[in-house]
Amino acid sequence: MIGVAGGTASGKTTVCNLIISQLHDQRVVLVNQDSFYRSLTPEQLKNVKEYNFDHPDAFNTELLLSCMETLKRGEAVTTPNYDFKTHQSVGPGSKQVNPADIVILEGILVLHDERVRDLLNMKIFVDTDSDLRLARRIKRDTVERGRDVQNVLDQYAKFVKPSFDEFILPSKKYADIIIPRGGDNEVAIDLIVQHIHTKLGQHDLCKIYPNLFVFFSTFQIGGMHTLIRDMQTTNHDFVFYADRLIRLVVEYGLGHLPFTEKQIITPTGSIYPGVVFCKRLCGVSVIRSGESMENALRACCKGIKIGKILIHGERNDGRQLIYEKLPSDISSRHVLLLDPVLASGNSAVEAVSLLLSKGVPESNIIFLNLIAAPQGIHVICKKFPKLKVITSEIDETLDDDLRVIPGMGEFADRYFGTD
Numbered sequence: 001m002i003g004v005a006g007g008t009a010s011g012k013t014t015v016c017n018l019i020i021s022q023l024h025d026q027r028v029v030l031v032n033q034d035s036f037y038r039s040l041t042p043e044q045l046k047n048v049k050e051y052n053f054d055h056p057d058a059f060n061t062e063l064l065l066s067c068m069e070t071l072k073r074g075e076a077v078t079t080p081n082y083d084f085k086t087h088q089s090v091g092p093g094s095k096q097v098n099p100a101d102i103v104i105l106e107g108i109l110v111l112h113d114e115r116v117r118d119l120l121n122m123k124i125f126v127d128t129d130s131d132l133r134l135a136r137r138i139k140r141d142t143v144e145r146g147r148d149v150q151n152v153l154d155q156y157a158k159f160v161k162p163s164f165d166e167f168i169l170p171s172k173k174y175a176d177i178i179i180p181r182g183g184d185n186e187v188a189i190d191l192i193v194q195h196i197h198t199k200l201g202q203h204d205l206c207k208i209y210p211n212l213f214v215f216f217s218t219f220q221i222g223g224m225h226t227l228i229r230d231m232q233t234t235n236h237d238f239v240f241y242a243d244r245l246i247r248l249v250v251e252y253g254l255g256h257l258p259f260t261e262k263q264i265i266t267p268t269g270s271i272y273p274g275v276v277f278c279k280r281l282c283g284v285s286v287i288r289s290g291e292s293m294e295n296a297l298r299a300c301c302k303g304i305k306i307g308k309i310l311i312h313g314e315r316n317d318g319r320q321l322i323y324e325k326l327p328s329d330i331s332s333r334h335v336l337l338l339d340p341v342l343a344s345g346n347s348a349v350e351a352v353s354l355l356l357s358k359g360v361p362e363s364n365i366i367f368l369n370l371i372a373a374p375q376g377i378h379v380i381c382k383k384f385p386k387l388k389v390i391t392s393e394i395d396e397t398l399d400d401d402l403r404v405i406p407g408m409g410e411f412a413d414r415y416f417g418t419d
């Protein structure tokens, strides 16, 4: 959900239309906050010059919230249609908005209300010079909204500008992106279009959780998954292909560590602008299946310290920490937490909580899995928003026994040959 705010005539509608036309994708829809203006009563209509259309109370924000929540659930809504000439809402049911992967909400005050802001995954503020906005507003409102110039200027001085200063401008601080010059800013629009393209290509959960990373799937990776998930695969082949995949997950995880820049001289005497690996690092495996990932980590990081955690779990019940052996200086290290399967997330919560209690900053933890169930992802990514979850595939669900479906069976038994 993307919110686009900004002063009147800053170019919000223009920017949104440009984004949508460049995307060429039916999975994107536009909702205008204007549609949620309250209709004026006959009394208010008589004194329309005294009515402040730029105050938050001019909008039916409850209805807007309910429509946005419906769209967020992936259902269609019918929004009202507003007539700027008569100041009347044509009523609910007049404008159908189809369910979509990306919903863009634009309007002067979409970043003002905290409840609306909380629904938005990306917040944009269109920042256009106020003289230019007034000039555009005069032109637009006289041509499209049935006003005369004096009328526009009076309304602007009495309500539009004071409300901009009181409600709209202060909401700019909530924006993730500020677009100067509105629709003229081709670079900004292009970047936003590219970002939305990327999101559309991602798994739905990655659109919600910025701390979830699923690495790009190729036929090679798909082939390895096919082999390790196949119940007919021998233990020997299971270990071989699981190791290949684990190595990829570990390498991808290491790519998320901080680095420092270092220039070196190559044997040809040339300068190479390089980087240095992060040094304060350790692995922590969740016994028993996490131990299958230790070799790959050792192969990538020479001499790395690896701690262990054993968590006992009853079906559907909470988990209990049984054993832990962690480096004494773990709080000053980046931690790669190893467990090939993220199922309900209960064990992972226990493991991460232990690391946090040892003083490891949440943002220093990278949780590496081969496969992850949506339930576990919701639990971990929500509870620990600064931790990164890295996985090679997201599965469909969990069954009643909390097994990942389609999954790959008991990982540790298949890997260590104990099945």
Ligand SMILES: Nc1ncnc2c1ncn2[C@@H]1O[C@H](COP(=O)(O)OP(=O)(O)O)[C@@H](O)[C@H]1O
Residues within 6 Å of the ligand: 006, 007, 008, 009, 010, 011, 012, 013, 014, 015, 136, 137, 139, 140, 181, 182, 183, 184
């Ligand atoms: N970059 C631009 N150059 C010229 N005119 C513009 C530009 N962006 C918007 N306009 C015009 O200015 C007016 C206000 O733009 P609009 O996108 O409706 O702003 P908002 O939705 O923020 O009120 C419209 O008539 C529009 O055609």
Ligand SMILES: Nc1ccn([C@@H]2O[C@H](COP(=O)(O)O)[C@@H](O)[C@H]2O)c(=O)n1
Residues within 6 Å of the ligand: 007, 008, 009, 012, 013, 034, 037, 053, 054, 083, 084, 085, 087, 107, 108, 160
């Ligand atoms: N009946 C109305 C309703 C709203 N306005 C003005 O519209 C502006 C919001 O729309 P933008 O496209 O410009 O963002 C707002 O500033 C209101 O003053 C109106 O004039 N009459």
Ligand SMILES: [Mg+2]
Residues within 6 Å of the ligand: 012, 013
């Ligand atoms: Mg507009």
